[in-house]
Amino acid sequence: MAGIVSYGGYIPRYRLNRMLIVQNMAWYFPVIMAVAQGEKAVANWDEDAVSMAVAAAYDCMSGKDRKKLDGVYLASTTLPFDDRLNAGVIAAALNIPEAGAMNADFASCLKSCTTAAVSALDAINAEKANNVLVVASDQRRTKMATMLEMFYGDGAAALLFGKDNVIAEFKGSYSVSCDFVDHYRGSGKEFDYTWEERWMRDEGYGKIIPQAIAGFLKKTGMAITDFAKVIYPCYFTGTHRDIAKKLGIDPSRVQDNMHAICGDTGTAHPFVMLAAALEDAKPGDKLLVASFGQGCDVLAFEVTDKIKSFKGPKGIKASLANKVDLNNYQKFTKFRDLIVADLGIRGEATINTSLTTLWRHRKMIFGLVGGKCKKCGTPHFPPSIICVNPDCGAVNEFEDYEFVGKQGKILMFTGDMLAASVDPPAVYGLVGFDGGGRTLLDFTDCDLNQVKVGMQVKLSFRKRCTDKTRGFTGYFWKAIPQIEGGK
Structure with a gap:
């Protein structure tokens, strides 16, 4: 049935x-x-x-x-x-x-x-x-x-x-x-x-x-x-x-x-x-x-x-x-872009997404897929050809490793008032994942005053950039600090 x-x-x-x-x-x-x-x-x-x-x-x-x-x-x-x-x-x-x-x-x-x-x-x-x-x-x-x-x-x-x-x-x-x-x-x-x-x-x-x-x-x-x-x-x-x-x-x-x-x-x-x-x-x-x-x-x-x-x-x-x-x-x-506000000179840059690069790295960008060393089991993001484990150093010995769904926590962060942002300050930081692997991510759905080092995060697929000149929307994963049970 x-x-x-x-x-x-x-x-x-x-x-x-x-x-x-x-x-x-x-x-x-x-x-x-x-x-x-x-x-x-x-x-x-x-x-x-x-x-x-x-x-x-x-x-x-x-x-x-x-x-x-x-x-x-x-x-x-x-x-x-x-x-x-x-x-x-x-x-x-x-x-x-x-x-x-x-x-x-x-x-x-x-x-x-x-x-x-x-x-x-x-x-x-x-x-x-x-x-x-x-x-x-x-x-x-x-x-x-x-x-x-x-x-x-x-x-x-x-x-x-x-x-x-x-x-x-x-x-x-x-x-x-x-x-x-x-x-x-x-x-x-x-x-x-x-x-x-x-x-x-x-x-x-x-x-x-x-x-x-x-x-x-x-x-x-x-x-x-x-x-x-x-x-x-x-x-x-x-x-x-x-x-x-x-x-x-x-x-x-x-x-x-x-x-x-x-x-x-x-x-x-x-x-x-x-x-x-x-x-x-x-x-x-x-x-x-x-x-x-x-x-x-x-x-x-x-x-x-x-x-x-x-x-x-x-x-x-x-x-x-x-x-x-x-x-x-x-x-x-x-x-909703119903009013016009100045993003400053840093907001004037237009990024033309390289479609060839997007294709080659589509699993990394869309699926947040990194690599896991077959020899020592160390996860990597972004993927690398050389294992970052100093006791390993294996070359081209990796398998795909999905980071979405893995528990992460904030290792360090900052609030940037100079970066162009629709909702300033732009908040971003280093996130470490249980089991290994760390990467720099933008934070979203959060208040800077409530974010703390050691706080758990969950990952969310979001718009990363919008090229209004060419009509292209770029996506990537962001981190949502889990404040008061996710709020």
Whole structure:
């Protein structure tokens, strides 16, 4: 039987209280006060759809063998590259085998996450693949003082599909495809353009999602009362409630739309909500998940006994709990490049990434793969041809050694106020890993005043540089000091 083998999620640690937006921008557009409840998740300045997808993917693959993946599917409407396989970056960060892998991007539509899921399940049922990782992620920019600024949040989620150790068996799907345009973002445009909200609510969410769910029930012969949780995105809370009423769903069985705790995470949101539902699911529970965007996909799963022994991912709850309030609206707008600020003369340099060097060192850069001496067992990063152990000195006697997942600690660090940084000071330092190996890394998601020598760190895949002249984003791993349990 094919189905979900594992799930994972990532919600950025920053939370922006919507009242902070109101306090700063309601003078310009007072209507935003109507949706000022709760908070939204905000990606750090060095995060984007790809980096968040990597975080969700690693969470999903915790305790799983990444070498057994047959492919990585990435769904997003905010991919950094129009002509480069973004899923390939994630696959490289996971350090999965290149030979035999089928990676793909699913884009241009908010329901592309469920379309990717159906494609993965079709491949598995057709025995063309055994294990496919589907990741959905979005980090959407909005204009200031808009309803979308209030509604949108950032986040990612991942589902591993396969046939072994299935925790939620796939029971069927149904799709409605129609060119209903509630919003769009034209080529080369920075922001979404939306039509009026009544149109989106009444003709979009309020009709298309019920139509698709009703079509699924008719096709399968199931009843809506069969499902322990019904999951569908809709950031209009009243409309979300009305859809349940129209379909006769008990309010207790409707998955919360998460508007108050993280906002709508775009393409990722059906997966984010499904992952949250799986965290509380029991054997025998049936889950119905629907998406929305130029139609609607509906998928059904039945939770198996394997959920009892399932361990590994931190999931959505832990990610939501690991939060820090972003109390500076101006900082948020700078993180999103909505305001112009001078980075100083050191910020004027443009780095043209050498694609030949990137190719030759892709395992080191994306997968943080170093070397381990076959003779004495000493790990190295970056890889070297000569063992650094003075009692060894072996030459060209190395095997690949992955540092991601290894526990590290801060050996020394500094805060640099002169370096160009979106969030000064730039913090970086020397990190040593349990078992051996050390390297210099940028630090992120931290306050310099709380960082200490000896503090544990975890690694996070982030944007390292952005070449706006050529449109290239460079990635590398950074260290997150574990302050107060990760906060």
